Amino acid sequence: MIYTVTFNPSLDYIVKLPTLELGSVNRTAKEELYPGGKGINVSIVLRNLGVESTALGFIAGFTGTEIQRLLDACGCRNDFIQxxxxFSRINVKIKAEQESEINGQGPRLSSQNLQDLFSKLENLSDGDGLVLAGSIPNTLPADIYEKILEHLQGRNIHAVVDATGELLRNVLKYRPFLIKPNNHELGELFGxxxxxxxxxxxxxxxxxxMGARNVLVSMAGDGAILVDEGGGIHKRLPPQGHVVNSVGAGDSMVAGFLAGYLSSQNYETAFQTGLAAGSASAFQEWLASGDDIRALLKTM
Structure with a gap:
């Protein structure tokens, strides 16, 4: 089983309008509402590819109830802490002449909430996967990723970490199975x-x-590079298509990589599936379906 952790899930309210006039009443031309958060995105795309996962994290209030309802509706298993x-945050994404975002704060988490999460992580067993993705709310310890991986040491858990800066650097000593910086984040780690x-x-x-087993570097329109733990180097340009929305593309790449590796135990297959999944989501309004990903994979 793969488990994903999203510390601060959201409802993503996406509005489209021809122009945005500050200081005036603006009326939308189109609206969409999706569950949001990097771990949640990974779980949804895994589900679309036929791989079961359990989405963990914290939800609160009426918005938390809606996040859970939306995940249930798409068949995505979840076990959130209430x-x-x-209340869970609402992120407003405005698409007009330029794209703008207003992200909410989310609920304040207590030490008991955190202890509840560690209790759920006790369900992980030998060979399970754990995806830690995204930023840490300021109500949690900054070293929470380290604490989780330290807690799980010695249990053969395949940890995947999609984070930036010191948050990523500090988990390398726990030998994560996969990390996925983009090329800019990789450079920033070394100045x-x-x-x-x-x-x-x-x-x-x-x-x-420094400890990472596999390093997958996403490079937007330049494709991706994987350096695998066997010394293999994999490089591909992305498949052709029109980029509609980059949000969730990196999360989709992680999900595709995991799905490809689980089905084949082969890093080249995992790499290709990850690149296809990331690209397919970039070519959609939201996260790609399994059919979208498989169709794109056939062109590679």
Whole structure:
């Protein structure tokens, strides 16, 4: 079983309008409402690819109830912790001449809420996967990823970490199965601007020396590079298509990689499936379906 953790899930309210006039009443041309959060995105795309997962995290209030309802409606298994105070955040994404976002704060989490999460993590067993993705709410310890991986040491858990900066650097000592920085985030870890494939590969290998088993670097329109734990280097341009929405593309890549690896135990297959999944979601209004991903994979 794969478990994903989303510390601060959201309802993503996406509005489209021809122009946005500040200080005036604006009327939308189209509206959509989706469950949001990096771990949740991974769980949804895994489900679309026929891989069962359980979405963990914290929800609160009427918005939390709606997040859970939307996941139930799409057949995505979840086991959220109910927070008593506040409500899950609403993120407003405005698509006009330019894209703008207003992200909510979310509920305040208590030490008991955190203990409840650790209790749920006790259900993980040998060979299970755990995806930790996204930022940490300011109500939680900044080293929460480290605490979770330390807690699970010695249990053969395949940890996947999609985070940035020190949050990522500090978990490398726990030998995560997969990390997925983009090329800019990879460069920032070393205080450099990486402009060539050779430089990206070299710095991905440095992260392996620091503990990461597999390093998947996403590069938007330039595709992706995987440096696998066997020393293999995989590089591909993305399939052709029109980019509609980049939100969730990286999460989809993680889900595709995991689905591809589980079905084949082969890193090239995992890499191709991840790239197809990330691209397919970028070509959609929201997250790609399994059919979208499989159709794109056939073109690669």
């Amino acid at each position: 927070v008593q105070e506040g 450099q601007h990486l402009t060539t494939d050779e430089a990206i590969i070299s710095h991905a290998q440095k992260l392996q020396q």
